[in-house]
Amino acid sequence: xxxxxxxxxxxxxxxxxxxxxxxxxxxxxxxxxxxxxxxxxxxxxxxxxxxxxxxxxxxxxxxxxxxxxxxxxxxxxxxxxxxxxxxxxxxxxxxxxxxxxxxxxxxxxxxxxxxxxxxxxxxxxxxxxxxxxxxxxxxxxxxxxxxxxxxxxxxxxxxxxxxxxxxxxxxxxxxxxxxxxxxxxxxxxxxxxxxxxxxxxxxxxxxxxxxxxxxxxxxxxxxxxxxxxxxxxxxxxxxxxxxxxxxxxxxxxxxxxxxxxxxxxxxxxxxxxxxxxxxxxxxxxxxxxxxxxxxxxxxxxxxxxxxxxxxxxxxxxxxxxxxxxxxxxxxxxxxxxxxxxxxxxxxxxxxxxxxxxxxxxxxxxxxxxxxxxxxxxxxxxxxxxxxxxxxxxxxxxxxxxxxxxxxxxxxxxxxxxxxxxxxxxxxxxxxxxxxxxxxxxxxxxxxxxxxxxxxxxxxxxxxxxxxxxxxxxxxxxxxxxxxxxxxxxxxxxxxxxxxxxxxxxxxxxxxxxxxxxxxxxxxxxxxxxxxxxxxxxxxx
Amino acid sequence: xxxxxxxxxxxxxxxxxxxxxxxxxxxxxxxxxxxxxxxxxxxxxxxxxxxxxxxxxxxxxxxxxxxxxxxxxxxxxxxxxxxxxxxxxxxxxxxxxxxxxxxxxxxxxxxxxxxxxxxxxxxxxxxxxxxxxxxxxxxxxxxxxxxxxxxxxxxxxxxxxxxxxxxxxxxxxxxxxxxxxxxxxxxxxxxxxxxxxxxxxxxxxxxxxxxxxxxxxxxxxxxxxxxxxxxxxxxxxxxxxxxxxxxxxxxxxxxxxxxxxxxxxxxxxxxxxxxxxxxxxxxxxxxxxxxxxxxxxxxxxxxxxxxxxxxxxxxxxxxxxxxxxxxxxxxxxxxxxxxxxxxxxxxxxxxxxxxxxxxxxxxxxxxxxxxxxxxxxxxxxxxxx
Numbered sequence: 021x022x023x024x025x026x027x028x029x030x031x032x033x034x035x036x037x038x039x040x041x042x043x044x045x046x047x048x049x050x051x052x053x054x055x056x057x058x059x060x061x062x063x064x065x066x067x068x069x070x071x072x073x074x075x076x077x078x079x080x081x082x083x084x085x086x087x088x089x090x091x092x093x094x095x096x097x098x099x100x101x102x103x104x105x106x107x108x109x110x111x112x113x114x115x116x117x118x119x120x121x122x123x124x125x126x127x128x129x130x131x132x133x134x135x136x137x138x139x140x141x142x143x144x145x146x147x148x149x150x151x152x153x154x155x156x157x158x159x160x161x162x163x164x165x166x167x168x169x170x171x172x173x174x175x176x177x178x179x180x181x182x183x184x185x186x187x188x189x190x191x192x193x194x195x196x197x198x199x200x201x202x203x204x205x206x207x208x209x210x211x212x213x214x215x216x217x218x219x220x221x222x223x224x225x226x227x228x229x230x231x232x233x234x235x236x237x238x239x240x241x242x243x244x245x246x247x248x249x250x251x252x253x254x255x256x257x258x259x260x261x262x263x264x265x266x267x268x269x270x271x272x273x274x275x276x277x278x279x280x281x282x283x284x285x286x287x288x289x290x291x292x293x294x295x296x297x298x299x300x301x302x303x304x305x306x307x308x309x310x311x312x313x314x315x316x317x318x319x320x321x322x323x324x325x326x327x328x329x330x331x332x333x334x335x336x337x338x339x340x341x342x343x344x345x346x347x348x349x350x351x352x353x354x355x356x357x358x359x360x361x362x363x364x365x366x367x368x369x370x371x372x373x374x375x376x377x378x379x380x381x382x383x384x385x386x387x388x389x390x391x392x393x394x395x396x397x398x399x400x401x402x403x404x405x406x407x408x409x410x411x412x413x414x415x416x417x418x419x420x421x422x423x424x425x426x427x428x429x430x431x432x433x434x435x436x437x438x439x440x441x442x443x444x445x446x447x448x449x450x451x452x453x454x455x456x457x458x459x460x461x462x463x464x465x466x467x468x469x470x471x472x473x474x475x476x477x478x479x480x481x482x483x484x485x486x487x488x489x490x491x492x493x494x495x496x497x498x499x500x501x502x503x504x505x506x507x508x509x510x511x512x513x514x515x516x517x518x519x520x521x522x523x524x525x526x527x528x529x530x531x532x533x534x535x536x537x538x539x540x541x542x543x544x545x546x547x548x549x550x551x552x553x554x555x556x557x558x559x560x
Numbered sequence: 561x562x563x564x565x566x567x568x569x570x571x572x573x574x575x576x577x578x579x580x581x582x583x584x585x586x587x588x589x590x591x592x593x594x595x596x597x598x599x600x601x602x603x604x605x606x607x608x609x610x611x612x613x614x615x616x617x618x619x620x621x622x623x624x625x626x627x628x629x630x631x632x633x634x635x636x637x638x639x640x641x642x643x644x645x646x647x648x649x650x651x652x653x654x655x656x657x658x659x660x661x662x663x664x665x666x667x668x669x670x671x672x673x674x675x676x677x678x679x680x681x682x683x684x685x686x687x688x689x690x691x692x693x694x695x696x697x698x699x700x701x702x703x704x705x706x707x708x709x710x711x712x713x714x715x716x717x718x719x720x721x722x723x724x725x726x727x728x729x730x731x732x733x734x735x736x737x738x739x740x741x742x743x744x745x746x747x748x749x750x751x752x753x754x755x756x757x758x759x760x761x762x763x764x765x766x767x768x769x770x771x772x773x774x775x776x777x778x779x780x781x782x783x784x785x786x787x788x789x790x791x792x793x794x795x796x797x798x799x800x801x802x803x804x805x806x807x808x809x810x811x812x813x814x815x816x817x818x819x820x821x822x823x824x825x826x827x828x829x830x831x832x833x834x835x836x837x838x839x840x841x842x843x844x845x846x847x848x849x850x851x852x853x854x855x856x857x858x859x860x861x862x863x864x865x866x867x868x869x870x871x872x873x874x875x876x877x878x879x880x881x882x883x884x885x886x887x888x889x890x891x892x893x894x895x896x897x898x899x900x901x902x903x904x905x906x907x908x909x910x911x912x913x914x915x916x917x918x919x920x921x922x923x924x925x926x927x928x929x930x931x932x933x934x935x936x937x938x939x940x941x942x943x944x945x
Contacts, residue, residue: 076783097787098792099793108785110781113781127789128858129857131793131857175789350749355752383754390750395746396753398767409754412754452754
């Protein structure tokens with residue numbers, strides 16, 4: 021269905037080609053997962069399928085890409101719209117119309133399908149994706165998971181034979197991600213659609229994939245069955261890590277496979293001492309919030325939340341999209357609206373409410389890195405950003421750069437912040453925000469778009485901050501990250517706290533928040549591969 | 561909702577089902593009302609026209625965001641009236657015998673002769689301003705009514721195929737604008753996180769740059785999405801035909817310009833006037849029709865022009881016609897003299913015009929009831945995107 025024959029792609033101004041001599045053949049009805057580190061060329065590969073690379077992005081493509089017999093050399097993306105459906109990373113950015121129904125029809129209007137056909141297909145697609153109740157809703161009011169399903173539906177109405185999805189679940193909470201993936205697998209099985217999907221959080225998708233295409237980072241690809249490819253690349257989802265540790269072969273791809281292997285591992289671990297609970301917080305809380313209320317016209321985002329944060333702890337704030345996590349962080353920092361309740365932060369000069377002091381002082385009490393860290397950066401180079409950060413917080417020149425080097429080594433000083441990778445940009449924004457040494461650091465969805473390696477690096481940074489006596493709060497959907505770093509987990513729903521407690525306790529209590537290792541080894545209390553490794557070292 | 565007198569024939573019942581009326585019908589109606597308003601300075605008639613528009617809007621608008629803008633137009637109308645009157649008081653000449661109050665006059669230098677600041681305020685002066693302002697305000701309110709009743713995007717969809725590209729550009733601009741506002745808010749709050757101090761210039765720099773970069777990213781993403789979904793697919797047209805359409809449109813527009821010039825300039829030769837204009841128009845239209853044939857697309861649930869549409873549009877046109885007729889019959893009634901001030905009166909013809917204008921409140925099918933929209937945070941800044 022999709023044929024790549026000796027395809028190389030080189031963007032203007034870059035010395036190295038993004039893809040090098042890629043030869044691939046993806047058969048009809050396959051679900052093919054594309055994996056690779058950030059910047060390895062996943063998006064380039066996906067966009068080459070419908071000709072966006074190079075027709076839209078520029079650059080030079082040599083070799084041939086054919087889809088359903090059409091060569092992208094002679095067919096620009098619009099002429100492939102009836103064969104290939106592409107859904108981008110941010111569905112909202114790709115919506116052309118206002119309402120769900122119009123969006124579903126848009127592609128068909130461009131293909132000049134007769135009106136009766138359109139009516140019928142819209143109804144079918146609404147049912148197929150389970151979004152019939154949303155048909156008149158404005159697209160902007162949908163939740164992330166609903167938007168993603170509408171975006172998939174909007175390309176499905178043209179009945180493409182190939183569906184290309186770029187990080188379809190990266191912004192979604194675990195349950196919404198499951199919904200979207202269920203839709204995708206259903207398309208593959210019921211309609212025989214060929215699906216090409218890129219995903220950082222491989223653990224969610226890999227069990228459904230028929231084939232894995234791994235980008236090695238130098239422009240080449242390895243492809244084969246998931247187990248084959250995973251054995252050879254340096255990206256390790258937790259299940260694979262556990263499988264390697266326990267010496268299972270073949271490597272398990274789903275929790276079910278792993279559990280069937282895991283009997284003897286559980287037996288070996290039965291005698292090991294349970295992982296030590298995080299140390300109880302010492303001293304008084306550094307931040308005390310009581311009855312925080314945030315409301316927007318027509319909705320209550322945070323409905324009376326109490327929160328105590330202690331120095332040296334890492335707290336994870338979880339809950340589905342729109343449950344009030346971001347609003348709570350912004351309210352606690354003092355920059356966001358807060359209609360009720362009190363916040364007290366113990367700073368160098370007594371307890372104060374960050375909302376009541378100037379922004380300049382509030383950031384010395386609580387530092388917040390927003391969901392899009394790039395919003396914080398506005399200068400032309402990394403060096404200029406660092407110098408400006410030192411200046412505006414009255415720190416010694418060079419402080420920010422030193423912090424940045426601690427977080428991630430060797431960022432070129434003359435690089436434009438927009439040209440950094442997601443992980444590097446996050447590190448820069450974080451460095452800028454902790455120059456003032458705030459006792460509390462809040463991070464909103466920090467690991468969106470980070471690969472496993474970058475995530476490990478980030479986890480080390482968070483641990484370092486906590487070890488230095490800061491309190492770090494992460495609002496995140498990433499259960500694996502939470503399992504690695506968090507001491508405490510707070511779960512929000514509809515603006516209220518529904519669960520709070522030590523990380524292990526909260527995460528083991530519900531399957532939605534349990535990391536994969538816990539699912540495999542339940543009822544034993546292990547959350548991460550690292551904990552298992554240590555326990556095995558003890559028991560021998 | 562519907563009166564008991566409506567005949568229960570199947571066709572009528574179906575026509576009265578809740579649905580969205582063709583946006584063009586509402587615009588015809590509103591433009592008719594605005595035309596009627598422009599013909600008169602009679603405050604009584606103008607007030608009745610505003611009331612008619614408001615009644616139709618409250619009975620037949622949906623619950624979309626643009627429908628709620630009607631209040632803004634009413635407010636704008638009030639501002640227009642107030643400004644008119646204020647200007648008459650501040651700058652108005654001293655005509656009129658019925659002086660209301662005497663304000664101290666501010667002496668102006670000699671070069672500003674002919675302009676007077678303050679001074680005596682006469683009833684005639686104030687009334688003149690009031691009538692004038694009211695007429696303008698009524699026309700504004702009529703346009704506001706059309707905006708509240710008709711979805712602007714659906715109207716753009718109804719443009720002919722030849723103008724499709726222009727229509728799409730407008731649609732994209734319409735959807736990018738609110739996003740721009742949102743990203744300004746987001747970035748400004750992010751700036752506060754960094755202390756947000758600094759001078760105005762730096763603040764501008766810190767906000768404008770990320771917002772512009774954001775807008776560019778969004779536009780590129782949208783363009784890529786539209787391209788991959790088939791926007792701009794053209795029917796197979798040979799290059800020669802494409803060049804021909806381009807040349808036709810260009811030549812036609814040049815012809816129209818020259819023709820207009822010839823028509824307006826009395827000294828130019830005769831062939832440059834009307835004949836040139838007509839030739840130009842015909843050429844341009846032919847080119848556009850040819851171009852429209854290249855655009856190959858269809859419409860999902862197009863708005864059909866049915867009987868209610870015809871009736872609603874007809875009401876507007878009839879109201880305009882009746883008022884125009886009334887001007888011919890009783891010019892004095894439609895422009896009540898301000899000096900001496902007299903109580904404005906209505907004639908049967910003008911009353912009929914207002915009655916016709918208000919009929920769509922019952923004649924048009926009711927709008928579809930609101931979908932059970934669960935209010936989600938209207939994208940609070942810093943909240944879920």
